[in-house]
Amino acid sequence: MNFLLQASTATNIPVVFIIGAVGMAVLTVSIVTLLILHQRKVARFNATVQEMEKEQQKVLLNASIKMQEEERQRLAADLHDDAGPLLATARLYLNENLVNQDKASQLQAIFQARQIIDDTIQLIRNISHSLMPPTLKNFGLESAINDLFQKISGSGTINASSRFHDYKDRLKPETELVVFRIVQELVGNILKHSNSSFIHLTQNVHDNRFYLRIHHDGRGIVQSDFDKLTKSTVGLGLKNITSRTSLVRGSIVFEKDISQTYYKVTLEIPQENNTTYE
Known part of the structure; x- marks a missing residue:
């Protein structure tokens, strides 16, 4: 067995x-x-x-x-x-x-x-x-943007202000011009479409990155809106902003503040200084 x-x-x-x-x-x-x-x-x-x-x-x-x-x-x-x-x-x-x-x-x-x-x-x-605005060429981005915002505020239709916190060294001339054109386009869109009571710009530098932030309390867009508009057949101004941002190897973000009281646009580019101007 x-x-x-x-x-x-x-x-x-x-x-x-x-x-x-x-x-x-x-x-x-x-x-x-x-x-x-x-x-x-x-x-x-x-x-x-x-x-x-x-x-x-x-x-x-x-x-x-x-x-x-x-x-x-x-x-x-x-x-x-x-x-x-x-x-x-x-x-x-x-x-x-x-x-x-x-x-x-x-x-x-x-x-x-x-x-x-x-x-x-x-x-x-x-x-x-x-x-090439003479103020930008002769005195730099800070003076040119401050001059732009003073003129806007002087119109009496909107409270506009700008403040640079960390701009000891100027950017390269071509970079300053591109950044200034981006700011002009952003501010122009805000003035045309947002019906804001104020617009405020701030600047600072962190980790060798240059930041510009624009705040306003009117109608605005967030990043998903911006991405959609830049891919559509309309929004040429926004496409110009995107192409100019790419020229300076930067990025731009559209968002609404956590408080939900205002919109914010943040432009970030590499901090590349150039103190030689002709």
Whole structure:
């Protein structure tokens, strides 16, 4: 009897091993299959993310190109519509028949032409200032922004103020200009759309990062709204903000304060100082 049990057990041992081996093989194949499927899923996800990033970069590039083209068209229009007629009028006063006129008429024509030329010089100066504000070039971002906010507050329609807490060294000139344009665009949007009673800007530096924060108590947007608008066919101004922010390797965040009483926009860029200006 014992002999039969031992024989039976001996014959079942290989079967158990076979079943175990088959089970391990199935488990191994299943794990490998799951890993392969997971890797493919991750690869598809990464490809989708890369495609979205490329599309976003394309949108930003198109916005930047459109912004630059609009600025060129505006400059060309100002020169053509304003400077062109002024110079043409001055030329009329200084025509070839001037030498045949009496002295009084000559002096009057020269005086009129000089007045027109002075107006043209002022016009070109104004265009130049719009491209690079003299306050920004000569005195820096802090002075330019303070001047902007003082003018807004001086209008009497809104209480505007700005304060720089840590601006001992100026940023690079090209960075200052980009940041100033971003602030202009943000402030312009707030003035147009928010119906705020106040707008306040603060600046500080932390961990070698430069921060500008704009607060206002009117209607505003949060980050999800900003992201949606920059991907739509509208909101060119917001696309310009995004493209300019990318130029200075920065980031911008739109949010509502915890108190739910005002909106806040935070611009963050690397602190890259440059104290050499021409």
